[in-house]
Amino acid sequence: MPILDLQSRFGINMDQWVLIQSGSQPNKRAARCHAFEKEWIECAHGIGQTRAKKECQLEFEDFYECMHRQKTLQRLYAIRVQRDKMVKEGTYTPPQHKPNESL
Amino acid sequence: MAGSKVKQDMPPPGGYAAFDYKRNLPKRGLSGYSMFGIGIGVMIFGYWRIFKWNRERRRLEIEELEARLALMPLLQAEKDRRVLRLLRENLEEEAILMKDVPGWKVGESVFHTDRWVTPLSDELYNLRTHEEAVNSRFGFLKYL
Numbered sequence: 693m694p695i696l697d698l699q700s701r702f703g704i705n706m707d708q709w710v711l712i713q714s715g716s717q718p719n720k721r722a723a724r725c726h727a728f729e730k731e732w733i734e735c736a737h738g739i740g741q742t743r744a745k746k747e748c749q750l751e752f753e754d755f756y757e758c759m760h761r762q763k764t765l766q767r768l769y770a771i772r773v774q775r776d777k778m779v780k781e782g783t784y785t786p787p788q789h790k791p792n793e794s795l
Numbered sequence: 796m797a798g799s800k801v802k803q804d805m806p807p808p809g810g811y812a813a814f815d816y817k818r819n820l821p822k823r824g825l826s827g828y829s830m831f832g833i834g835i836g837v838m839i840f841g842y843w844r845i846f847k848w849n850r851e852r853r854r855l856e857i858e859e860l861e862a863r864l865a866l867m868p869l870l871q872a873e874k875d876r877r878v879l880r881l882l883r884e885n886l887e888e889e890a891i892l893m894k895d896v897p898g899w900k901v902g903e904s905v906f907h908t909d910r911w912v913t914p915l916s917d918e919l920y921n922l923r924t925h926e927e928a929v930n931s932r933f934g935f936l937k938y939l
Contacts, residue, residue: 727910750907761915763905768921770899774892775922784892789923 725758881919888922 699706709715713723714730723729732751736744745752757763778784825833886902893899906912920928 724913731908754906754908757905758912764915764918767903767905768917770896771889771892771921774896778892786922787888789927 725755728755728758731755878914878919882914885919885922 699708712729712733714726714733717723728751732748732755735748735751739747775784775786779786890901893901904912916931917928920931
């Protein structure tokens with residue numbers, strides 16, 4: 693909660709636009725994790741940090757995961773490691789994909 | 796020495812013919828004002844031509860953008876179908892690969908919500924060659 697809040701007093705927006713991804717973006721393009729951030733902010737707004745940390749744990753974890761994708765990449769790495777292991781053992785042959793299928 | 800006739804180089808009798816030696820700077824060409832006028836006139840003609848062509852270019856650009864708008868649903872639908880197909884293939888591969896890994900839930904979502912989350916290109920190309928994955932992420936830089 694800003695003490696002086698000069699920016700809303702003067703009606704200008706000097707640096708508030710950098711604060712959240714879910715603010716208004718140029719060309720109206722939504723951020724990648726807009727939905728998760730919106731959910732988290734709607735959950736955690738106005739109830740104080742101590743309560744928010746407890747009650748909005750799931751939303752925050754989803755938002756964090758969307759931004760950093762730590763669990764996703766860990767999962768993908770585990771699958772890749774397992775695949776290489778099985779290829780080395782000889783129990784698995786990766787299927788042939790058509791080359792040059794770029795998106 | 797008086798009276799001795801020495802041969803000297805003298806002008807011809809009657810003198811030389813007249814020639815003009817005074818400065819001759821004739822007034823010629825256009826006046827300054829008219830030169831300015833011609834210059835400004837050429838500039839105005841150039842501006843008019845450029846403005847006309849810019850308007851025509853804007854119309855052509857709008858036509859290109861409208862073509863992009865018209866094609867977008869088709870391309871987006873194709874892309875969506877392709878993404879879903881790749882996710883399905885990855886899911887089946889994952890089921891085959893992680894069968895014997897203890898405590899692994901196939902197709903488990905890392906999020907607590909069941910909203911659709913746009914998959915990363917790493918997710919789609921996880922089981923492909925590294926070149927394909929890199930190409931899907933950075934291929935747009937090939938045409939700089």
